[in-house]
Amino acid sequence: xxxxxxxxxxxxxxxxxxxxxxxxxxxxxxxxxxxxxxxxxxxxxxxxxxxxxxxxxxxxxxxxxxxxxxxxxxxxxxxxxxxxxxxxxxxxxxxxxxxxxxxxxxxxxxxxxxxxxxxxxxxxxxxxxxxxxxxxxxxxxxxxxxxxxxxxxxxxxxxxxxxxxxxxxxxxxxxxxxxxxxxxxxxxxxxxxxxxxxxxxxxxxxxxxxxxxxxxxxxxxxxxxxxxxxxxxxxxxxxxxxxxxxxxxxxxxxxxxxxxxxxxxxxxxxxxxxxxxxxxxxxxxxxxxxxxxxxxxxxxxxxxxxxxxxxxxxxxxxxxxxxxxxxxxxxxxxxxxxxxxxxxxxxxxxxxxxxxxxxxxxxxxxxxxxxxxxxxxxxxxxxxxxxxxxxxxxxxxxxxxxxxxxxxxxxxxxxxxxxxxxxxxxxxxxxxxxxxxxxxxxxxxxxxxxxxxxxxxxxxxxxxxxxxxxxxxxxxxxxxxxxxxxxxxxxxxxxxxxxxxxxxxxxxxxxxxxxxxxxxxxxxxxxxxxxxxxxxxxxxxxxxxxxxxxxxxxxxxxxxxxxxxxxxxxxxxxxxxxxxxxxxxxxxxxxxxxxxxxxxxxxxxxxxxxxxxxxxxxxxxxxxxxxxxxxxxxxxxxxxxxxxxxxxxxxxxxxxxxxxxxxxxxxxxxxxxxxxxxxxx
Numbered sequence: 001x002x003x004x005x006x007x008x009x010x011x012x013x014x015x016x017x018x019x020x021x022x023x024x025x026x027x028x029x030x031x032x033x034x035x036x037x038x039x040x041x042x043x044x045x046x047x048x049x050x051x052x053x054x055x056x057x058x059x060x061x062x063x064x065x066x067x068x069x070x071x072x073x074x075x076x077x078x079x080x081x082x083x084x085x086x087x088x089x090x091x092x093x094x095x096x097x098x099x100x101x102x103x104x105x106x107x108x109x110x111x112x113x114x115x116x117x118x119x120x121x122x123x124x125x126x127x128x129x130x131x132x133x134x135x136x137x138x139x140x141x142x143x144x145x146x147x148x149x150x151x152x153x154x155x156x157x158x159x160x161x162x163x164x165x166x167x168x169x170x171x172x173x174x175x176x177x178x179x180x181x182x183x184x185x186x187x188x189x190x191x192x193x194x195x196x197x198x199x200x201x202x203x204x205x206x207x208x209x210x211x212x213x214x215x216x217x218x219x220x221x222x223x224x225x226x227x228x229x230x231x232x233x234x235x236x237x238x239x240x241x242x243x244x245x246x247x248x249x250x251x252x253x254x255x256x257x258x259x260x261x262x263x264x265x266x267x268x269x270x271x272x273x274x275x276x277x278x279x280x281x282x283x284x285x286x287x288x289x290x291x292x293x294x295x296x297x298x299x300x301x302x303x304x305x306x307x308x309x310x311x312x313x314x315x316x317x318x319x320x321x322x323x324x325x326x327x328x329x330x331x332x333x334x335x336x337x338x339x340x341x342x343x344x345x346x347x348x349x350x351x352x353x354x355x356x357x358x359x360x361x362x363x364x365x366x367x368x369x370x371x372x373x374x375x376x377x378x379x380x381x382x383x384x385x386x387x388x389x390x391x392x393x394x395x396x397x398x399x400x401x402x403x404x405x406x407x408x409x410x411x412x413x414x415x416x417x418x419x420x421x422x423x424x425x426x427x428x429x430x431x432x433x434x435x436x437x438x439x440x441x442x443x444x445x446x447x448x449x450x451x452x453x454x455x456x457x458x459x460x461x462x463x464x465x466x467x468x469x470x471x472x473x474x475x476x477x478x479x480x481x482x483x484x485x486x487x488x489x490x491x492x493x494x495x496x497x498x499x500x501x502x503x504x505x506x507x508x509x510x511x512x513x514x515x516x517x518x519x520x521x522x523x524x525x526x527x528x529x530x531x532x533x534x535x536x537x538x539x540x541x542x543x544x545x546x547x548x549x550x551x552x553x554x555x556x557x558x559x560x561x562x563x564x565x566x567x568x569x570x571x572x573x574x575x576x577x578x579x580x581x582x583x584x585x586x587x588x589x590x591x592x593x594x595x596x597x598x599x600x601x602x603x604x605x606x607x608x609x610x611x612x613x614x615x616x617x618x619x620x621x622x623x624x625x626x627x628x629x630x631x632x633x634x635x636x637x638x639x640x641x642x643x644x645x646x647x648x649x650x651x652x653x654x655x656x657x658x659x660x661x662x663x664x665x666x667x668x669x670x671x672x673x674x675x676x677x678x679x680x681x
Contacts, residue, residue, distance in 0.1 A: 004030065004031040004032035004035065004164075004167065004168075005030045005031075005032030005033065005670070006030065006032075007030055007031045007032075007167075008020070008029065008030060008031075009023050009028055009029065009030060009031060009033070009034055009160070009164075011031070012031070012160055012163045012164065013163060014159075014160070015160065019152065022149050022150075022151050022152040023149075023152065023160075025149045025152075026147060026149050026152070031164045031167060034160065034161060034164045035161070035164050035165070035168075035193055035197075036629050037146065037147075037157070037161075037629075038196050038197070038212070038629060038630050039144035039145055039146050039196070039197065040145060040146060040147050041145045042142050042143060042144055042145060042199075042205070043061070043116050043132060043142070043143040043145060044061075044141075044142055044143075045061045045114055045116055045139060045140070045141055045142065045143055046061075046141045046142070047060075047061060048061050048062060048063045048114070049061065049062055050062075050088060050089075050090040050091075051064065051087070051088050051090050051091035051092065051093050051126075052090035052091045053090070054093070054119045054126060055119065056119055056120060056121050056126070057118070057119065057120070058118070058119055059116075059117065059118045059119075060116070060117075060119060061114055061115070061116045062086075062088065062093065062114070062115050062128075063088060063112065063113075063114055063136065064086035064087055064088045064093065064112070064113065064115060065086060065087055065088070065110065065111065065112045065113075066084055066085075066086055066107050066108065066109050066110065066111055066113065067084070067085040067086060067087050067092065067109070068084055068085050068109060069084065069104065069109045070082050070083070070084045070097075070103055070104040070107055071083050071084065072101075072104055079098060079099050080098070080099050080100070080101060081096065081097070081098055082096070082097040082098075082100060082103045082104060083095070083096050083097075084107065086113070086115065093119075093125075093126050093127065093128060094122075094124060094125065094126070094127040094128075095115060095117075095127065095128050095129075095131055096127055096128070096129045096130070097129075097130055098129075098130065100130075107133070111135060112135070112136045113133045113134065113135055113136060114133060114134050114135075114136060114139045115128060115131040115132070115133045116131055116132045116133070116143065117129065117130065117131030117132065132154075132155060140198050140199075141199075141200070141201060142198075142199045142201070142202070142205060143158075144158055144161075144197055144198065146158065146161075158197075161197050161198075162197075162198070165193065165194060165197065165198075168190060168193070172188075172189050172190050173662070173663040174188055174189045174663060175189065175215060175219070175661075175663045175664040175666075175667045176189075176215065176218075176664065177653075177660055177661070179652070180645065180648065180649065183648070184214070184641070184644075184645055184648075186210065186211045186214060186215075187207050187208065187211045188211075189211070189215075191207075191208065191211075192207075192208040192211040192212050192215075193208075193212075194208075195207065195208035196208040196209065196212055196630075209630070210638075212629075212630050213630055213631045213632075213635065213638050214638060214641060214642050214645065215667070216628055216629060216630055216631040216671075217631050217638060217639060217642035218642045218645050218646050218649070218664075219664065219667045219668050219671050220628070220631075220642075220671065221642055221643060221646040222646050222649065222650070222656055222664070222668055223668040223671060223672050225646070225650070226656060226668070237270070237276070237300075237305055237379040237380070237401070237402065237403070237404055237405055238303075239267070239270040239271050239299065239300065239303045239379075239405075240271070240303060241299075241302065241303060242267045242271065242299060243298055243299040243302040243303075244260075244263050244264070244267060244295050244298070244299055246298070246302075247294070247295045247298040247299070248295070250298075250327055250328070250330075250331070251291065251327075253435065253437070255288070255291060255295075256287075256288065256431070256433050256434070256435055256436075257433065258283075258287070258430070258431040258432050258433045259287075259288050259291060259292050259431055261429065262281050262283075262289075262292045262429040262430075262431055263292050263295045263296060265279060265427070265429040266279055266281075266292075266296045266405075266407060266429070267296070267299060269405070269427065270299075270300070270405050276398075276403045276404065276405050276406065277405035277406060277407065277427075278406050278408075278426050278427060279406070279407055279408070279426060279427045279428070279429060280408045280409075280410060280426040280427070280428045280429070281293070281407065281408070281409050281410075281429045281431065282409075282410050282428060282429070282430050282431070283409075283410075283411065283430065283431030283432075284411065284431070284432075284434065284566075284600070284601035284602065285411050285562075285563070285565075285566030285569075285601065286434055286435070286438050286566065286569065286570060287411075287431040287432075287433070287434055287435075288431060288434075288435055289409045289411065289431060290320065290323065290384075290409075292409075292431065293309065293382050293384075293407060293409060294323075294324060294327060296380065296382070296407055297309065297324075297361055297380060297382065298328075298333070300379045300380040300405070301333050301360040301361060301379075303379070304377070304379075305377050305378065305379025305380065305404075306354070306357065306359070306360055306361070306362070306375050306376060306377055306378050306379060306380075306401075307360070307361045307362075307378075307379060307380040307381075307382065308361075308362050308364070308368055308375070308378060308380070308381050308382065308397060308400070309324075309361065309362070309363045309364070309382045309384065310364060310365065310366075310368050310369070310381070310382065310383050310384065310397055311363065311364070311365060311384045312365070312384065313365065313512075313516070313540075314339045314340065314341055314365055314516050315516055315519050315520055315523065315540060316384065316540060317337065317339050317363050317364055317365050318337065318339070319523075319540070319541050320363050320384070321335065321337040321363040324361060324363060328361070333360045333361055334353075334358060334359050334360050334361070335359070335360070335361045335362075335363065336350050336353060336354065336359035336361070336362045336363070337350070337362070337363050337364065338350045338351070338354075338362055338363075338364035338365075338367045338368055338373065339364055339365045339367055340365060340366065340367050341513070341516075342367075347367065347372075350362075351372060351373055351374065354373065354374065354375055354376070355374045355375070355376060356376060357376035357377065368397060368400075369396040369397050369400070373400065374400065375400050375401055377401065377402075378400045378401030378402075378404045379401065379404050379405065380404055380405045380406075380407060381397045381398055381400075381401075381404050381405070381406050381407070382406075382407045382408075382409065383397070383406075383407075383408050383409065384409050408426060411563070411566065430602075432602065438569065439569060439573075439574055439575065440569070440599045441565055441568055441569040441575045441576065441577050441599060442574065442575070442576050442577070443565065443576070443577040443578075443579065443595050443596045443599075444576070444577075444578055444579070444596060445553070445579045445581065445592045445593075445595075445596055446578060446579070446580055447580075447581070447582055448580055448581075448582050451580065454549055454578050454580070455497045455498075457547070457576075457578075458470075458498075458529065458547055458549065459497075459498070459501070461546050461547050462498075462501050462528040462529065465544070466544060466545070466546040466547065466573060467522065467525070467527070467528050467529065467530070467542060467544050467545040467546065467547075468528070468529050468530070468545065468546070468547035468548065468549065469529075469530050469532060469536060469545060469547070469548040469549070469564075469567055469568070470493070470529060470530070470531045470532070470548075470549045470551070471532055471533070471534060471536070471548065471549065471550045471551060471564060472485060472486045472489040472490065472531055472532065472533060472551055486505065486507045486531065486532070486533050487505065487507075489531060489551075490503060490505040490531040493529070493531060498528075498529055501528045501529060502526060502527045502528050502529070503527060503528070503529045503530075503531060504518045504521055504522055504526075504527035504529070504530045504531070505518065505530075505531045505532070506518045506519060506530060506531075506532045506533075506536070507532065507533040508533055508534075518530070519540060522542065523540070523541075523542055525544065534556075534560070534564070536564065536567055540567070541570055542567070542570065543570045543571030543572070544571055544573075545567060545568050545570070545571075545575070546568055546571070546573045546574065546575045546576065547568060547575065547576050547577075547578065548564060548565060548567050548568045548575075548576075548577050548578070549578045549580065550564055550577070550578070550579050550580065551580045552580070552581065553579035553580060553581040553592060553595075554581040554583040554588040554591070554592070557591075557608050558591055558594060558595060558604045558605075558607055558608035559601075559604060559605055559608045561577075561579070561595050562595070562601050562604045562605075564577075565577040565595075565599075577595075579592055579595060579596075591607075594607050649661070649664075656668065
């Protein structure tokens with residue numbers, strides 16, 4: 001089918017330049033694109049109702065004959081209203097269309113049609129407004145509904161898809177070899193395409209969906225695996241000695257077994273493989289990822305190389321710098337800091353020491369990847385909070401050395417099945433236990449009429465020297481924007497409830513240096529309360545913060561709520577997360593009760609995936625994966641099956657460049673080119 005991606009949709013009948021532009025707005029430029037433009041839903045025309053049994057407000061299918069010609073009339077604004085009567089053996093019904101100048105030529109008096117639409121009523125009785133219709137002899141049992149563009153309704157798209165399906169060659173080169181299809185009970189591609197657009201019945205539709213979903217996930221899975229292998233260049237960094245036991249003696253606490261396993265995974269990668277390490281250390285908030293990174297840095301430096309630790313913000317970089325300086329103060333490891341806010345003369349000194357090898361471990365922000373920054377012998381690059389750095393930024397840091405090892409850290413728990421896809425280019429270590437000294441955050445749910453009680457509690461915590469975050473309300477569309485709402489909310493708190501307590505405000509529209517100043521004042525204790533939108537910096541360590549109050553908690557996903565909750569509970573004091581919500585619907589109740597019942601980020605991630613799908617993990621498509629046409633990352637059964645099929649394909653055919661997998665390789669290249677990646681050659 002690959003050649004159909006080279007044929008423009010304008011080659012189909014009825015598509016001139018203007019209509020081709022409308023298709024382009026939907027991302028459809030070729031016939032191949034059109035065949036992969038799957039319906040967003042379906043209308044079931046199997047259940048035909050008699051007109052006498054129709055109920056107002058229901059959406060139904062009727063089989064009726066056009067009693068009269070369509071009557072067009074002009075109404076205000078130059079619009080056209082078209083009406084006609086239809087009947088069956090039990091009664092009659094009026095059908096109405098607006099601004100459809102061609103409808104009178106499309107419907108013929110005396111012809112029997114199937115009409116599908118919502119039943120309403122006017123002063124003349126029952127009617128259907130703008131129903132979908134088809135002559136009985138041309139109708140299908142299940143009718144596709146496509147995403148539309150202005151001037152390009154779903155029905156026109158369906159007609160065009162029928163033309164495209166007719167252009168399929170008799171023999172399609174199926175991406176899945178016959179052996180794979182038979183073993184895993186998958187229909188062939190031609191059958192799948194025919195039945196995803198115009199299914200014979202529900203069973204045929206489900207088989208088509210299964211086939212196309214599995215194919216898309218296998219293509220993604222194999223593509224990510226190939227990226228994983230191709231990204232591993234021969235590393236010029238050879239680690240001979242494991243110094244992790246020496247490092248542990250520097251710590252004032254005992255590392256957990258999970259931390260030790262993560263360190264061991266990294267050391268094995270660096271000692272036993274010729275290729276560079278590409279490893280993600282994934283752990284819940286407070287699980288001790290920084291200690292793991294420090295241990296790996298220690299071993300790399302002791303083996304004679306430099307290490308770089310890149311944080312997403314200056315405040316985080318400074319916190320890590322202070323931590324590492326204290327940790328390594330009685331060793332021969334020299335720690336440096338490089339951020340954008342340093343004076344140019346200071347930056348120059350730090351860069352010179354880096355180039356000369358005087359600094360063994362450098363902590364910094366994006367300043368680490370500028371052209372001016374050079375290393376003597378970079379052996380390890382660490383990026384903190386991986387979702388804040390793109391692949392290009394990671395590559396720039398890695399380019400500062402001779403294929404140095406890469407360690408990526410993330411505090412966002414991802415379900416196992418989803419992680420296999422998202423982090424396909426990284427090996428994964430999971431820190432799945434918290435240090436015994438870490439006290440679980442107590443989470444409670446209050447109604448808005450109990451807010452005064454919450455404010456009193458925050459005052460009492462502040463009186464005891466503690467600090468609090470207040471995540472201000474999210475607004476509904478059409479109201480104030482979130483920033484205005486935050487400013488208004490903070491001002492009200494400063495003037496009323498907390499007039500005698502220092503309150504700070506931070507939001508997403510503030511300049512970076514302004515945010516940094518406010519956050520630094522909160523860290524240093526100048527503010528007792530920080531009012532914020534959801535931009536509270538992930539990972540900021542304020543051990544003295546013991547309360548976070550989250551307004552409109554029902555508008556957040558579980559993973560977002562868990563990340564926000566992670567801002568507290570970092571010190572020796574018992575901490576609290578207070579959810580404010582008046583919503584009482586079952587989904588909201590279920591979500592907030594999960595938050596109140598567990599602090600386990602991985603359990604929460606699994607629940608969030610089950611309830612809301614994968615979007616909440618990524619925000620604005622932070623994962624950077626190619627866009628899926630039909631697959632859903634929340635479909636864990638399909639994810640697991642695609643994993644099995646991918647394993648089988650690689651075991652049987654050894655390499656995706658195998659000639660028998662030529663069509664599959666073509667689909668992988670097409671998907672990754674569409675996602676902004678290079679072809680996987």
